[in-house]
Every structure is written in C-alpha cells, then in structure tokens.
Amino acid sequence: MFDAITSRSKPQGSMQSLDQSSAQIAQNITGAASLKRTPAKEEYYTNNEGIPWPDHGHSKNVGGIPVVSDTFLLQRQQTFNRSKNLERMVHPCGSGAFGYFETTKDVSGLTKADFLQGVGQKTPIFIRFSTVTVGREFPDSARNPRGFAIKFYTGEGNYDIVGLNWPIFFCRDPIQGPDVIRSQARNPQSFLFPDYNAVFDFLGNVPESNHAGIMFFSNHGTPDTWRHEHGYGCHTFKWVNKSGEFVYIKYHFLVKHGQKQLTEEQATKISGMDPDYSKRDLWQAMEKGEEVEWKAMVQVMNVEDADPAKLGFDPFDVTKVWPRTKFPMQEFGKLVLNKNPEDYHRDVEQAAFSPGSMVPGIEDSPDALLQFRMFFYRDAQYHRIGVNMHQVPVNCPFMAGTVNSMNYDGQLRGDANHDGKPSYVPNSTMHKYRPDVAEAPYKVADSTVSRKSHYYHEAKQTEYDQARELYRRVMSDDARSHLHRNTSVWLSNVTDKAIQIRYLAQLYNIAPEYAQSVYDRLSQQPFAFSEVEKAADGAEKICTAEKLRPSQPTDKLVGFKPSQAVYNV
Numbered sequence: 001m002f003d004a005i006t007s008r009s010k011p012q013g014s015m016q017s018l019d020q021s022s023a024q025i026a027q028n029i030t031g032a033a034s035l036k037r038t039p040a041k042e043e044y045y046t047n048n049e050g051i052p053w054p055d056h057g058h059s060k061n062v063g064g065i066p067v068v069s070d071t072f073l074l075q076r077q078q079t080f081n082r083s084k085n086l087e088r089m090v091h092p093c094g095s096g097a098f099g100y101f102e103t104t105k106d107v108s109g110l111t112k113a114d115f116l117q118g119v120g121q122k123t124p125i126f127i128r129f130s131t132v133t134v135g136r137e138f139p140d141s142a143r144n145p146r147g148f149a150i151k152f153y154t155g156e157g158n159y160d161i162v163g164l165n166w167p168i169f170f171c172r173d174p175i176q177g178p179d180v181i182r183s184q185a186r187n188p189q190s191f192l193f194p195d196y197n198a199v200f201d202f203l204g205n206v207p208e209s210n211h212a213g214i215m216f217f218s219n220h221g222t223p224d225t226w227r228h229e230h231g232y233g234c235h236t237f238k239w240v241n242k243s244g245e246f247v248y249i250k251y252h253f254l255v256k257h258g259q260k261q262l263t264e265e266q267a268t269k270i271s272g273m274d275p276d277y278s279k280r281d282l283w284q285a286m287e288k289g290e291e292v293e294w295k296a297m298v299q300v301m302n303v304e305d306a307d308p309a310k311l312g313f314d315p316f317d318v319t320k321v322w323p324r325t326k327f328p329m330q331e332f333g334k335l336v337l338n339k340n341p342e343d344y345h346r347d348v349e350q351a352a353f354s355p356g357s358m359v360p361g362i363e364d365s366p367d368a369l370l371q372f373r374m375f376f377y378r379d380a381q382y383h384r385i386g387v388n389m390h391q392v393p394v395n396c397p398f399m400a401g402t403v404n405s406m407n408y409d410g411q412l413r414g415d416a417n418h419d420g421k422p423s424y425v426p427n428s429t430m431h432k433y434r435p436d437v438a439e440a441p442y443k444v445a446d447s448t449v450s451r452k453s454h455y456y457h458e459a460k461q462t463e464y465d466q467a468r469e470l471y472r473r474v475m476s477d478d479a480r481s482h483l484h485r486n487t488s489v490w491l492s493n494v495t496d497k498a499i500q501i502r503y504l505a506q507l508y509n510i511a512p513e514y515a516q517s518v519y520d521r522l523s524q525q526p527f528a529f530s531e532v533e534k535a536a537d538g539a540e541k542i543c544t545a546e547k548l549r550p551s552q553p554t555d556k557l558v559g560f561k562p563s564q565a566v567y568n569v
Contacts, residue, residue, distance in 0.1 A: 055451055057206075058548050059175045059368065063444025064316075064454025064557040066174055066372050073175050073372065080178040081380040090181055091147040093138040094130025095226070095279040096348050097286050099337035101125050101152055101296070107332045110247055110300065111239035113361030115154040116332070124153040126394055127337060128351050129226035129278065132164075133184040134193055139271035140278040141262060143221045143486070144184075145212075148231030148253070149353045150335065153399040160357040161251060162377065166220055167232040169318045170202075170209040172455060174372030180209070196493040204502035205543045208319040208457065210510060211467040217487040218479060219261035225281040227292050228260035235355065235370040236316050238363040238559075239300075240440045248301040248315065248365055248559070250322055252329055253294040264486050286340040296333035299324070303442075308456035308556050313466065316367045316557040317455060320466055341394075351394045352381035360437040366444060366559040368454075386411050441566040442559035453550045454557050459541040467510045480517075488521035497526045502542070505535035 045053040053072060060070035068074065101115065101123045108117050115123040130147035131138050138144070146165035151158055170180045183202035187195040203213050215221065223229040233251030240246040262270065270277050285292060299322050301315060308314040315322060341347035356374030364370060381389055387410040389395050397403055408423055422429055445454060457463040471480065494500050500522075508515035515536075519529055541549075550556065 055545055055548055056179075057173055057176055057544065058451040058453055059173055059372070060449065060451050061368070061454065062449050063366070063446050063554075064368055065366055065444055066368055067449065068375075069449075070175075076175060076178060077372070077376040078379060080181075081376060082383050091128075091130035091132055091149075092136040093134065093140055094128050094147065094348070095140075095282055095344075096126060096128035096341060096351065097282060097292075097337040098124070098126050098339040098341070099291075099335065101150075101333055101335055103333045104296075105330070105332045107239075107298075108241075110241055110249075111361040112242045113154070113159075113239070113359055114156040115152060115159070115359075116361070124399060125335060126151045126153075126347075126351060127335065128348060128353070129229075129282070133181055134186065137275070139275040141222060141224075141267045141270045141275075143216070143264070143267065145216065145221070146223060146226070146229060148229070149351075150231070150253075151351070151353060151357075151394075152359075153397065154359050155399055155401050156359045157400045158357055158395070158397045159359045159362065160353045160355060161233050162353045162355050162373070163231055163233045163235075163251070165223055165229040165231060166212065166215040167234055167250070167252070167321050168212045168215065169234055169369065170212045171206065172208060172317050172319050172369055174369050174376070176206070177369070177372075177376075194490070196490055197496055197499055200491060200494050200503040201496075201499045204499055204506055207463045207506055207509070207540050207542065208317075208455075210464075210506050211319050211470065214467055214470055214475075214483065214510075217490070218475070218483045219263060219486075221486070222262040222264065222267035223278075224260035224262050225278045227282060227285060228255060228258065230254050230259055231294060234318055235367045235373075236301075236318075236365040237358075237370075238365055238440065238442075239298075240361050240363055244440055246303065246363070246440045246442075246561075248303065248306050250299040250327075252297040252299070253335060254297060256293040256295060256334075263482065264489065282337075283340055286338065289338075292337040294335040295331060296335060297329040298332050299327040299329055301327055303559070303561050306560075307558055309553070312462075314456040314557060316365055316559070317457065318367055318369050320457070346392065347394045350385055350389070350392045352378075352385055352389045352392075354378040354381065360434075363439050366442070366557040368557065388413050391415060438567065441562050443562045445554040445556055445558050451548055452555060453544075453548050454555050455550065456556045459544045459549045461509070461540055463540050464509045471511050471514055480514075484514075484517040484521055487518045488523075491518060492523040501527060501531050501535050502539075504532040505539040508532055508536040509539055 045056070059066040059073045061067060066073060103116055103119055103121045106119055115121060128147070128149045130149075131140055131142070131144040132147055133144060148163045148165055150161045152160075171177060179202060183195070183198045185195065185198075186193045187198065203209050231253035236248050236250055238246045239249050274280065282292075301322065305311065306315050313320050313323075354374065354377040355370060356378055358364070364374060385392070387407065390397065390405075391412070391414055406425060408418055421427075471483075475483065491500060491503065504515045504519055507518060515532055516529065519525065519532065
C-alpha cells in the first residue's frame with residue numbers, strides 16, 4: 001500500500017536530523033562513531049514540513065505589506081522565538097530604570113494620543129537598555145547594537161517604542177530578521193563568539209545591511225554606558241489627530257548630557273574588568289539621586305510627500321533615514337529617568353515590549369519590518385513569560401482609565417479574569433466599543449498578493465547613497481579612522497577569503513576609499529584588491545532573485561490617503 005503512494009524509495013535531499021536516530025546522533029556528537037557523518041546534500045531550502053522555500057528575502061505581501069498567510073514567514077519567526085528557553089532571544093543583556101515623560105510642545109494638532117495633549121503633561125515611563133545578541137551575561141560594553149525600549153503608561157493603555165541607539169537596522173524584510181541575529185550570535189558548531197565568518201557573510205550578501213554595518217563597526221557600536229547614547233524609534237509611524245488626518249513621523253531621543261563612545265581598546269579592557277559597566281553606571285546614578293534626560297524629537301512628513309519616487313529615497317525602508325535638511329527635527333517632550341527597579345527579575349527581566357502596543361493617535365505605517373514586528377515581539381513575550389504577562393507590575397497598564405480585556409484564562413491568571421461576564425462577544429450583557437479609535441485608512445501601492453519586492457532601492461546603486469553620505473560627509477576623519485581599524489580587526493579573523501572579498505565589494509560600492517582603507521589594514525592580504533573591484537560590479541544585485549525584483553512603478557512602499565471615505569460617517 002505504501003509503495004503505491006510513495007514517489008521514491010529513498011530521500012534525494014537532506015532531511016536534516018529526521019533521518020538519524022537518537023543513538024546515531026549521540027555517537028556523532030560524542031565522537032564514538034567509527035564513521036564520519038555524511039555531509040548533507042540539500043537541493044533547496046524547505047520549511048519544517050519539507051515544502052520548498054520560495055525566497056529568502058521577500059515576504060508574501062500586498063502592496064509591500066507582509067500578510068499573515070505567509071506561512072513561511074510565520075513559521076520562521078515563531079520557531080526562532082521558541083528556540084531558547086526563558087532568556088530573551090534578542091536583547092537578553094540589559095538593565096533599566098523608571099521615570100517620566102513630559103510634553104514640552106503642543107502637538108495636539110498632529111496626534112490625538114492621550115499623553116501628548118498638553119504642555120507640561122507627565123506620563124510614567126520605564127526604559128530598558130540592552131545589547132542585542134549573545135546572552136544575558138554578555139559584557140555590556142562590547143561591540144554590539146544597543147536596544148532602547150520605552151514603555152509609556154498612558155491614560156489609554158501602555159505605549160511601547162522599541163528602538164536602537166542608531167536610527168537604522170540591518171534588514172527591511174521581516175523574513176530576514178532571524179538571520180540578522182543568528183549572523184551576530186555564537187557559532188552553532190563551536191559556540192565561539194563572535195562568529196566572524198557569519199557576521200561578514202551576511203553583510204556581504206545583503207547590500208542594504210551595510211548602512212547599519214557602518215554604525216556597528218564605528219564607535220557607536222561601543223557606547224560609553226547607557227546614559228551617554230541617543231535613542232531612535234527606527235521605524236516610520238503615523239500620528240493621527242482627532243479629525244482622522246495623519247502624518248508620518250520618526251522618533252529621535254537625544255541625550256541631554258551628550259553622547260560618548262569607547263574605542264575598541266577601551267571597550268575590550270572595560271569588558272574584562274567590569275562586564276556590567278553600563279548596568280552599574282545606571283544603577284549608581286539612580287541611587288545617587290541623579291536624573292538622566294533625553295530630549296524627545298520628531299521628524300514629520302506629510303502624506304502626499306511620502307513617495308520614494310518623489311523623494312529619491314524610501315521613507316518606509318528601515319535601512320534608510322530621513323534627511324534632516326528636508327525633514328528637520330522638532331522637539332515635543334523629554335524623557336527623564338530617576339528611579340531604580342525594586343527587583344531585577346520582576347521589574348526588568350519580565351518587562352515585555354512590543355511595537356504593536358500603540359495607543360489611539362499613534363499607528364503603523366507601510367514599513368514592512370514594523371508590520372511584522374508588531375506581531376512577533378508580542379508572540380515572543382507570550383512564549384517567554386506567558387499570555388498573562390500584563391499582570392506583571394512593570395507591564396501593567398495601571399494608568400489606563402479602563403482595563404477590561406476580552407482575553408481570558410491562561411497560565412497563572414491571578415486577576416478577576418472573567419469577572420462574572422460572558423466569555424464571548426457579542427453578548428446581551430455588554431456591548432461597549434470605541435469605533436472612534438479604528439485606525440486611519442491608508443492606500444498601498446497595489447492589491448496583488450505575491451512575493452514581488454516593493455523595496456525601492458533593491459538591486460540598484462541607490463542602495464548605497466545614504467551609507468555613502470554617512471561615510472563621506474557625516475563622519476569625521478577620526479571617526480572614519482576608528483571605523484577602518486575596528487572593521488579590519490574583525491575582518492582579519494575571517495577564514496574564507498571569498499567572504500572577505502564579497503564584503504569589501506559592498507564597501508567599495510559605498511566608497512572605494514572605504515574598502516581600500518579596510519583592505520590595507522588587514523593582518524594578511526590573501527588576494528589582490530583588484531578582486532574586490534571586480535566583485536563590486538553588480539554587487540548591489542547579490543542574492544536577489546531577478547524574478548522578484550521591483551520592476552513596475554507600483555513596486556514601492558506607499559501609504560497614501562484614500563481618495564474617498566472608507567468608514568461610514
């Protein structure tokens with residue numbers, strides 16, 4: 001019977017570990033097996049069910065917005081979220097403090113957000129700072145991106161901004177999110193960190209990642225404590241006013257007492273002497289009664305201007321910034337920290353953030369990575385802490401005028417739960433909703449469901465424009481010198497020259513002198529620089545499938561105002 005429904009008697013590709021018994025695996029990992037394991041011969045990537053994987057860099061989308069019917073995307077992120085017990089999959093090493101946000105400028109004409117309605121209005125906050133990859137015991141002064149997550153306890157619920165200490169990220173399609181983290185994590189075979197080959201292999205194969213790559217290898221990758229770094233929301237968001245009109249915005253939080261960075265040598269020394277240098281500094285400052293303050297700034301873009309074809313850059317691409325000359329920063333408030341947590345596990349370790357926690361007046365944009373982070377950050381916290389994480393004090397929406405959730409039961413539920421109400425809706429007991437907070441509609445580029453790219457810069461030389469601007473104009477000679485040295489130290493540890501060449505080719509497209517300066521500082525040069533120049537030709541198209549590249553005028557991320565009313569008035 002089985003022969004009749006089986007198309008082949010032996011698997012032709014790799015089945016990962018499914019074709020090995022536990023005993024065989026044990027023999028291999030203990031070195032007891034007399035025969036070496038036969039290397040896998042994969043024909044193509046699949047999901048967990050063996051279904052062929054369409055593409056590594058493009059989520060299924062409508063007008064560039066990822067859709068929940070992309071089972072490859074969901075399975076990839078959900079398995080990633082659950083691949084480590086208890087500890088956070090990202091941002092595990094960190095600390096935080098409590099304080100307040102104060103509105104300093106009237107922005108009520110731009111947003112109806114409850115906590116932004118009057119000058120002088122104060123809102124309780126909690127900020128958690130962190131390194132992004134590796135584990136909880138990672139030295140907090142070592143080279144790594146820094147997380148900058150803010151929880152606002154507002155009158156209409158908790159609002160989370162989950163950002164970094166620089167304004168850009170390494171990828172723009174959510175399907176590559178786990179790859180960013182894994183490429184900067186420990187080597188899965190040797191468990192050694194950093195995995196130099198993986199870091200540069202990813203950067204060399206993902207052109208858009210090298211804008212953030214410059215920040216990573218600059219001294220911004222080693223800030224001098226949490227208290228001396230700026231914070232950024234990274235993504236583009238909508239501010240919606242009481243009339244339903246909206247603008248697009250980006251957040252910047254500029255530390256009042258100035259940024260400070262460590263050199264590679266200083267960071268290495270401090271990491272060995274005091275792995276908790278940044279945590280200790282923040283804790284001691286709070287214990288002394290000091291306040292730490294950031295000026296809250298926002299860039300504003302009108303809806304009709306938010307078109308990459310019009311701007312020359314994609315305002316919804318998280319690997320890009322908005323030029324401040326065109327979209328100046330405007331002050332709207334300040335963040336002030338003044339109180340230490342009472343218990344680290346309860347108040348910091350169990351703090352849960354999600355970009356999907358947006359209060360009325362603040363909404364999503366067509367930013368593809370934001371769209372999916374709104375789902376998977378909360379999903380990761382549900383896995384790590386549980387669905388009733390809102391009962392942990394640090395996550396409790398204690399300032400909200402009303403908390404009456406329709407989500408019930410679950411492990412360790414300790415509040416009123418159903419409170420005598422029906423566990424379903426609609427019902428005859430209560431029918432109270434807020435149609436006034438229904439999200440402001442916006443119109444995307446097309447209505448076709450596909451994996452077609454909507455990333456304006458993909459496979460184009462314009463991919464490098466902003467990275468080039470950062471390198472040549474924004475950075476000082478001293479900053480570039482540190483960048484060259486920091487990069488060459490890491491790149492010298494790469495054991496595969498093909499990876500080195502591919503990475504330097506990306507730098508060459510940013511600026512030839514950038515690639516040359518890093519190349520000249522390598523401890524060994526197993527290839528001529530001419531190989532880098534040759535590899536740079538067409539490097540903007542590397543690892544992008546021609547079938548999926550943007551090719552039509554509608555292949556772009558937009559979020560325009562609909563031409564006619566969507567909701568019934």
